[in-house]
Amino acid sequence: MHIERRDFLSTLSMAGAATLFSGNVLFGATRPKKDKLGIALVGLGYYSTDVLAPALQLTEKCQLVGIVTGTPAKAETWKAKYNIADKNIYNYKNFDQIANNPDIDIVYVVLPPSMHREFVVRAAKAGKHVFCEKPMAPSVADCLAMINACKSNNVKLAIGYRCQHDPNIQAYMKATKEGKFGKVKMVTSAAGYIDNRSNHWKQSKALGGGVMGDMGVYALQGARLATGEEPISVIAQASTTRPEIYKEVEETMMFMLDFPSGARAACQTSFGINMNYLQITYEKGWVRMEPQSGYKGNKGSMSDGSIIDFPLKNQQAKQMDEDCLAILNNTALIAPGEEGLRDIKVVEAIYKSVASGKNVKI
Numbered sequence: 001m002h003i004e005r006r007d008f009l010s011t012l013s014m015a016g017a018a019t020l021f022s023g024n025v026l027f028g029a030t031r032p033k034k035d036k037l038g039i040a041l042v043g044l045g046y047y048s049t050d051v052l053a054p055a056l057q058l059t060e061k062c063q064l065v066g067i068v069t070g071t072p073a074k075a076e077t078w079k080a081k082y083n084i085a086d087k088n089i090y091n092y093k094n095f096d097q098i099a100n101n102p103d104i105d106i107v108y109v110v111l112p113p114s115m116h117r118e119f120v121v122r123a124a125k126a127g128k129h130v131f132c133e134k135p136m137a138p139s140v141a142d143c144l145a146m147i148n149a150c151k152s153n154n155v156k157l158a159i160g161y162r163c164q165h166d167p168n169i170q171a172y173m174k175a176t177k178e179g180k181f182g183k184v185k186m187v188t189s190a191a192g193y194i195d196n197r198s199n200h201w202k203q204s205k206a207l208g209g210g211v212m213g214d215m216g217v218y219a220l221q222g223a224r225l226a227t228g229e230e231p232i233s234v235i236a237q238a239s240t241t242r243p244e245i246y247k248e249v250e251e252t253m254m255f256m257l258d259f260p261s262g263a264r265a266a267c268q269t270s271f272g273i274n275m276n277y278l279q280i281t282y283e284k285g286w287v288r289m290e291p292q293s294g295y296k297g298n299k300g301s302m303s304d305g306s307i308i309d310f311p312l313k314n315q316q317a318k319q320m321d322e323d324c325l326a327i328l329n330n331t332a333l334i335a336p337g338e339e340g341l342r343d344i345k346v347v348e349a350i351y352k353s354v355a356s357g358k359n360v361k362i
C-alpha cells in the first residue's frame, strides 16, 4: 500500500505515534522541519577535506555541522575553518553519543572500506541517516549487515555513487533504456590512475584496499549502467607490475562480464595506468564517454552525432542534495545500500575467479 508521507505523518500524529519513534529516527514527526539537514563527516582524509567539505558549502538541502575524527589537531583546523560547534565534534570512541545530538541528521562515512560496516551500523543505531562512500564494504556479508542495520533503525542508507547523479551518465543510461540504438552487444569500460603510495590503505588488504574495490567499481558501474542489467558470470585476472608496492592486493584487474541479454563487457582497472573511458556498442550504433567517472567534465558522444556534455556545477553537491531530498520527502534514493551490494556481489565473484582461474557464476 502506498501512503503519501504527509498522510503518513498526520496519521502518526493523530495516533500519538510519535512517542513510538525516537526523536532522531523519523525526521519531521517529532522535530520541527529543517530547511537544511545537518551532516557529520566521519574520517577527515583526502575526500572529506578536498572534495566533500567544499561541496557542502554549495549544497542547498544540507550543511556541514559535525565531524568525527581520531586526530584532535584536525578537529581544531576544521572547527576554525567551518565554524563547527564543540558539541558537534566527536572521536571514534564517543561517536555513539551522536544519538543525542539533534543538529546531526546524517552521518557520512568517509573511512577506509574495512571500517564502513562498523560506522554505518553505529550511525544507524544512533538513529541517523547514513551516507557511505564506495566501495560499500569488503564483503557481501558486510553490506547485508549495513542494509539490515539501517532498515531496522528506520534510517536511509545512500552509497556515494556520485556519477549516478550526473546528467552525463544518466544520458547513456537513458539511451540504453529507450533502446535508442537497439540492444547492447558489447561494453568496454576502464577506470584507473597511477597510485605510487606504498603505505596507504589502498595497498592494504586488511583495510579493504586493492584496485578492484577502489577504481574497479567505476569500471563495473560503467558496464552495469550501460547495459541496465546485472551480470550473470565473470572471468577475471589480477596482475601487478610493481610487486614491491602491491604486495597484498592487486595493482591491476581485468574482468569480463556476461549479461542475461547476451551482452558482454570487457573491463579494466588499475593503480598503474591512467585511463577512464566507456564504449557501448549497440546493434545499431554506439556511445563513447571519456572520462566516464570524473568529478567534473564527464562527456561523450553518440553515433547519431549527439553530444553528451551537460553542465554540472558540482557533482558531489548534487549527489548530497538529491539524497537529502529523498530523506526529506521519504522517496527512493538514486543509489541505496542495495546498489552498493550489487557491485560487491560482483567484486566477490571477481576475486573467486582470480583464485580459481575459472568463470564464476554470480
Ligand code: NAD
Pocket: 043, 044, 045, 046, 047, 048, 070, 110, 111, 112, 113, 133, 134, 135, 160, 161, 162, 201, 207, 214
Ligand atoms: P584517506 O586515506 O585520504 O582518508 C581516510 C581517513 O580515514 C583519514 O582521515 C584517516 O585518518 C582515517 N582513518 C581512520 N582509521 C584509519 C585506519 N585504520 N587506517 C587508515 N585511515 C584511517 O582516504 P580517502 O581517499 O579520503 O577515502 C576514504 C573513502 O572515500 C574510501 O571509501 C574511498 O574509496 C572513498 N573515496 C571516494 C571518492 C569518490 O569519488 N566517491 C573519492 C575518493 C575517496
